[in-house]
Amino acid sequence: MSPILFYLFAALTVCFGIAVVANRNPVASALCLVVSFLGLAALFVGLDAYFIAVIQVLVYAGAVMVLFLFIIMLLDLKAETRRKPNLPAYVGGGLVALAFIAQLWLVLERYSAAHQPFPTMWASEGKSIDDVTNVGTTLFSVHNLPFQVIGVLILVATIGVVVLSKRELK
Amino acid sequence: MDYLYSTDFLFLVGTSLAKTIFLIFLVVLPMVSYTVYAERRVSALIQDRVGPNRTGFPLSLIGGKDWSPFLGGLGQPIADAVKFLLKEDFVPAHVNKFYFWIAPTLSMMPAIVTLAVIPFGSTILGVPMVVANINVGVLFMFAISSVSVYGIVLAGWSSNSKYPFLGGIRSTSQMISYELGMGLSAVPVLLIAGSTSLPQIVEYQIHNGWMMLPYSNGHLGWGKTLLWIPIIISFVTFTISMFAETNRLPFDLPESETELVAGYHTEYSSMKFALFFLGEYTAMIAGSALIVVLYLGGYHVPGIPNGDAQGGIPILRHVPGLIWGIVNITAFFAKVAALLFVFIWVRWTLPRFRYDQLMKLGWLYIFEIALVNIFLTAGILACTH
Numbered sequence: 109m110s111p112i113l114f115y116l117f118a119a120l121t122v123c124f125g126i127a128v129v130a131n132r133n134p135v136a137s138a139l140c141l142v143v144s145f146l147g148l149a150a151l152f153v154g155l156d157a158y159f160i161a162v163i164q165v166l167v168y169a170g171a172v173m174v175l176f177l178f179i180i181m182l183l184d185l186k187a188e189t190r191r192k193p194n195l196p197a198y199v200g201g202g203l204v205a206l207a208f209i210a211q212l213w214l215v216l217e218r219y220s221a222a223h224q225p226f227p228t229m230w231a232s233e234g235k236s237i238d239d240v241t242n243v244g245t246t247l248f249s250v251h252n253l254p255f256q257v258i259g260v261l262i263l264v265a266t267i268g269v270v271v272l273s274k275r276e277l278k
Numbered sequence: 279m280d281y282l283y284s285t286d287f288l289f290l291v292g293t294s295l296a297k298t299i300f301l302i303f304l305v306v307l308p309m310v311s312y313t314v315y316a317e318r319r320v321s322a323l324i325q326d327r328v329g330p331n332r333t334g335f336p337l338s339l340i341g342g343k344d345w346s347p348f349l350g351g352l353g354q355p356i357a358d359a360v361k362f363l364l365k366e367d368f369v370p371a372h373v374n375k376f377y378f379w380i381a382p383t384l385s386m387m388p389a390i391v392t393l394a395v396i397p398f399g400s401t402i403l404g405v406p407m408v409v410a411n412i413n414v415g416v417l418f419m420f421a422i423s424s425v426s427v428y429g430i431v432l433a434g435w436s437s438n439s440k441y442p443f444l445g446g447i448r449s450t451s452q453m454i455s456y457e458l459g460m461g462l463s464a465v466p467v468l469l470i471a472g473s474t475s476l477p478q479i480v481e482y483q484i485h486n487g488w489m490m491l492p493y494s495n496g497h498l499g500w501g502k503t504l505l506w507i508p509i510i511i512s513f514v515t516f517t518i519s520m521f522a523e524t525n526r527l528p529f530d531l532p533e534s535e536t537e538l539v540a541g542y543h544t545e546y547s548s549m550k551f552a553l554f555f556l557g558e559y560t561a562m563i564a565g566s567a568l569i570v571v572l573y574l575g576g577y578h579v580p581g582i583p584n585g586d587a588q589g590g591i592p593i594l595r596h597v598p599g600l601i602w603g604i605v606n607i608t609a610f611f612a613k614v615a616a617l618l619f620v621f622i623w624v625r626w627t628l629p630r631f632r633y634d635q636l637m638k639l640g641w642l643y644i645f646e647i648a649l650v651n652i653f654l655t656a657g658i659l660a661c662t663h
Contacts, residue, residue, distance in 0.1 A: 162417040170424025178450050181435050240474050
């Protein structure tokens, strides 16, 4: 990926990420988060990870955020937009974020492996990597047990949701 | 940075631009306006009416019904477009301006972006006829079309009145429900073709017979015949989900006139309304194109060589590949047009579903059938290979 495009999409992701927090209107916040996700997906494309990029859009922008927006619109949060910005909370949050960035910087500076470039993943000359196959084989061979465990966890969560929502109906 | 100034890169940019302009401005947008025209003429035919038959070429009364029974009416889309542009663009005072303005574009853009991964022809002078050949083409189509729901949701919400809001809410739940069914329905095809790249799926169908017409490569086989069963199930569920996904009758609940006036675009007028209309029809064309690529062999016609004058009947290979490249593109859009006719035909034949029936169909039938179908396909594939 050309560095210009990287900085463009990175800036897009970060700016709209900030806008999510800064916006007073919940609907606007949710939409900013969608744009931020799209920027992130573009960064994945820059790493030739098309599959992850597409899944990022499909799951987060296309499904999760639509449901968020749905709920926000149904709740009709008018009080939220009228609330005054809380300055101490802003300053505190900013300080925490800065501390985190500083920590990350210091750790990465001393970690020798972080200075080496990533191993290139090109399969062969002029042919792009079939990342769907790569992700699939890795999941089902190397990480088979954790994958199955996650599957069971998700099943439990699904059943839990059904039970909870059924109880409320009565 | 050298790559950015190389002739390879300029060639890539130039051909991509040419393909994009050809696809969007010369094929899809005219196709959209003539699909609207076809919709009116076919509905008239079905209901034993005449339909728009006056605005012919030239755009005056000379081109009326006395001149030619067929050409009369072909100028109607142009007249419609002019009407949309010249009407007053009225924005009600109670709407949320920013979102009200951005919603029509959000419903139009995703539909156009999905066209980027459609292989609409083989090659012309060695250039593959697909704008972006990515290895996750099918998923890309699903991902981008799932984003198009924002246009409808925002239109419903920002209009700030009852009917659009209800339309928007209905549309959201409908699209989320049927996305699952649609994605799962397509999995058998991906399993059989062994790829998520659309050009490779077409390539597979050229060598092994179309998904829906397995003997089209001239070879019979037991494995293929067995696989036909899950493919037909998958085709039916996929097509039904596509109807729901593009908000077409019998699933056009978001804009059902009898209950919701016009649903999410009640408050829109002029070109903003037209953008919703264009978005819906572009999504329909993109959906038909996806069905053609997945099940009906894409640009391939049995016996016709590809753009490099390879494959097909040997004697036809003496004709220059350029001609076959053009024939392939024509074949692709002819198939798309045939599917669009089916879309219209269904719309004017079936009555609208009730909302709870729609949800029940999506979650209790399409979803389950698609899920079981994946296991069926995998089982047959495991046994026959």
